[in-house]
Amino acid sequence: MHTYPKFLVAIAGIFLSLVAVEVKSADAGTFTFTKIAEADNRNFLDVGGGPINDNGTVAFAAITPSGKSIFTSNGGAIRTVVSFKSRSGFYGIAINDSGTVAFGNFYNELQEGYFISNGETVKTVAIPSNRSFSLTLENNAFNNNNTLVFSLIRGINRYEIVTTSGGSLTTVVDTSGQFRFFNQPPAINDNNVVAFTASLNDGRVGVFTIQNGLITTIADNTNLFDGGFSETSINNINNVIFEARLDSGEGGIFIGNGETITTVANTSSSFSSFSRPAINDKNQVAFNATLRNGAENVSVDGIFTGSDPIGDKVIGIGDSLLNGTVTNLFFDGGLNNFGQISFFATIRDSNNNTRNVVFRADPVSTSVPESTSKLGLLALGALGTGIILKSNLKQKITTK
Numbered sequence: 001m002h003t004y005p006k007f008l009v010a011i012a013g014i015f016l017s018l019v020a021v022e023v024k025s026a027d028a029g030t031f032t033f034t035k036i037a038e039a040d041n042r043n044f045l046d047v048g049g050g051p052i053n054d055n056g057t058v059a060f061a062a063i064t065p066s067g068k069s070i071f072t073s074n075g076g077a078i079r080t081v082v083s084f085k086s087r088s089g090f091y092g093i094a095i096n097d098s099g100t101v102a103f104g105n106f107y108n109e110l111q112e113g114y115f116i117s118n119g120e121t122v123k124t125v126a127i128p129s130n131r132s133f134s135l136t137l138e139n140n141a142f143n144n145n146n147t148l149v150f151s152l153i154r155g156i157n158r159y160e161i162v163t164t165s166g167g168s169l170t171t172v173v174d175t176s177g178q179f180r181f182f183n184q185p186p187a188i189n190d191n192n193v194v195a196f197t198a199s200l201n202d203g204r205v206g207v208f209t210i211q212n213g214l215i216t217t218i219a220d221n222t223n224l225f226d227g228g229f230s231e232t233s234i235n236n237i238n239n240v241i242f243e244a245r246l247d248s249g250e251g252g253i254f255i256g257n258g259e260t261i262t263t264v265a266n267t268s269s270s271f272s273s274f275s276r277p278a279i280n281d282k283n284q285v286a287f288n289a290t291l292r293n294g295a296e297n298v299s300v301d302g303i304f305t306g307s308d309p310i311g312d313k314v315i316g317i318g319d320s321l322l323n324g325t326v327t328n329l330f331f332d333g334g335l336n337n338f339g340q341i342s343f344f345a346t347i348r349d350s351n352n353n354t355r356n357v358v359f360r361a362d363p364v365s366t367s368v369p370e371s372t373s374k375l376g377l378l379a380l381g382a383l384g385t386g387i388i389l390k391s392n393l394k395q396k397i398t399t400k
Helices: none
Strands: 017-019 029-039 046-047 060-065 065-072 077-082 090-095 101-105 112-118 122-126 131-133 148-153 159-164 170-174 179-182 196-201 205-210 214-220 226-232 240-246 251-256 262-266 271-279 284-292 302-304 315-316 324-335 341-348 354-365 376-378 385-390 394-400
Touching: 029 315, 046 354, 046 385, 060 090, 060 354, 065 090, 065 101, 077 101, 077 112, 112 148, 112 205, 112 240, 122 148, 122 179, 159 179, 159 196, 170 196, 196 240, 196 341, 205 226, 205 240, 214 226, 214 240, 214 251, 226 271, 240 271, 251 271, 251 284, 262 271, 262 284, 262 315, 284 324, 315 324, 315 341, 315 354
Parallel strands: none
Antiparallel strands: 017 376, 029 354, 046 060, 060 065, 065 077, 090 101, 101 112, 112 122, 131 148, 148 159, 159 170, 179 196, 196 205, 205 214, 226 240, 240 251, 251 262, 262 385, 271 284, 284 302, 302 315, 324 341, 341 354, 385 394
C-alpha cells in the first residue's frame, strides 16, 4: 500500500450497447467535507490518509509525541487501534465494516509481519519465518470475512499469493505454472475472489481474477493494451478496476469483468496520469489524477470520480477547504459503498501556515443509481472512450 509518502506519502453522449458495467460518477459540487484528524502538534505531530469502511469510519496512521499509532474515526471520537513507541514501521492499513484493521509492520517492536486488531487485541495473521513478504499492503486486501490477501516468496524464486484469517496460509495462485511473477499487491472482495496483476511465462502481462482455482483473464497485452497494468481493486460483483497503457501509448483507468472492458478515463485530453483507482459495489469510482496544465511540484492535481476533470472533480489543488487553500492531497483508494471518499490534504491559510489533515468527502446527493449486473447501456460522464472486449478476444473500440 502506498500511503502518502510511505505512510503520509477521474461520455456524456457516448452510449455503448452490450456492456456489462455501468460506471456511476458524482456531479460537481455534490460533496461536503468532514475533518477526521489533524496534525495539531499536540496529539498528532503528523497524520496520513487511509481507507474507509461502509460505516464512514476512516483508519489512519499518525505520529504522536510518544511514537506512532493507528487510529479510527468517523469524524467524532478517535479510537486507538494499536500503538508503537517507534515512529516508523507500518507498510499498509486496511479496514473492514466491523471496524477491524489489518496492517503490516516491519519494526521489531511487535514483530515483522501482518496483523489485525479490533482496538482491544492484536492478532498475528502472518509472520515471515522462512518466507519473504511483499513490502506493501493495499487497503482492498482485507475483506469483511476478516480474510487478508498478500504475496510472498517461498524458497527460491517461487512467488505466491496467499490468503489467511490468522490460521494457516492458503495458497491462491503461485508461479509453478503459467505465471512467472506477480507485479502488484493483490486485492480481494467479500466473495474471496482475488484480483491480481502478473507476468506470464509466455511473455504476456495482464490483470486476472481467481476463485477456487478458476482463473479469469480481465485484460492482457494481446488485445488493446501494451502493458502497464497496475493498482487493481475489485468490487463484490467481480468488476475489476485497474490502470493500464493502451497500444496507442495512452494511459488510462479501466474496468473489466472477463467479458468487457470499459474506459473510465484516459490521457487523450486533460489528464496526464492516474493513481489509486477504486470501485465500489455500485460501480462508482474514484482516483487521483494529474492534469496536463496542472500545478507544479505536486503528486496529484485532484481526486476525481469520472472522465470530466471539472464535473467529476471531488477536490483539487487550489480549492478552498477548512478556511485555507489545498496545496497537496492524496487519495489512497478509500471509497465505500455510499460514495464516501477518504483522503489526505495539506491546507495553507492566509498566514502561510500549513495543516496536514485527514478528510472524508461525503456525497450530498441521495439519489445514487444502482449498478447493473446485466448487459445494458453505458454512460461515462464527459470525454472518453469505451472499449468492448469480446470473450473470443476480438476487439472493438467504439467512439462517438
